Amino acid sequence: MNDIVVFGHPSLTSKSENIINIDDYVVNLSKKMIDIMYAAPGVGLAAPQIGINKNIFVFDAGDGPKVAINPKLVKTEGSIVFMEGCLSLPGYYWDIERHEYAKIQCLNENGDETIYEGDELMGRVLQHELDHLKGKLLLKSMTRKQRKEALKEISIKGFPGDKI
Template sequence: MAIRQLRFVGDPILRKKARKIEKIDDRVLTLLDDMVETMYKEEGIGLAAPQVGILKRAIVIDIGEGLMKIINPEIVHEQGEVIDIEGCLSIPDESGKVKRPEKVKVKYQNEEGKEVIVEAEELLARALCHEIDHLDGVLYIDKLEKEEE
């Protein structure tokens, strides 16, 4: 495993759409392991492949309830909405209020290529939405709530 170099706001790769992973091979598994190590080193709760310069649809998340390695995630259902504060490893020392679904259902592949469906709420739902946005070239700063006057 290795620590990967983070990409920061302003880097054009963060605005590109990541490609679907067609084959889960050793390179993809190494990428996931490296992303986990990088996320932990940076003390984040999630990381998407574009944040380390790789345009593939892979994310890792650990909100303290166990590590998730997620390939080709897709939100298949969302419910409710909640506004809360978010930050991002690619936008250091900043945060802002973002509206996200209260609950989501996400379909993805695990490391063995098996389809998994996870139903998430609260912080996990927010983290999934945030990281999936990265795969589509969207940053949380694009969704900031306007402050009340």
């Protein structure tokens, strides 16, 4: 069991708001999100995925847990197609085209200005989680044909653990 909401939940398609104060609530939220992410298990989790439309996500691209608050995309380079999934679309993976490299500017859980950047998994996670804060689910990053097939597959098979 976890607190992650799946495709169809309104928070996944709503735009998130900036966090004004990094208070105890936000620090505790970031800790809770890291726990949920690891338990899933996943490499990234954005607040809308637990029903909270605030601009915060957590990730671990192999370098330990990181927190990104009010992130802004400041640089991208290249493009690459790679297999990608989402904890809010559990059990599915698709080939998704994204920038190869991404750099974001944000605050960390201590309120410090922070830069996260990289290619491969790092670049992909940053772009994926940023999309969540814009209310953009993986389905919107697909080609029209892919999306049609994905929606059909989901409507037939549902998600693992769905109550029938």
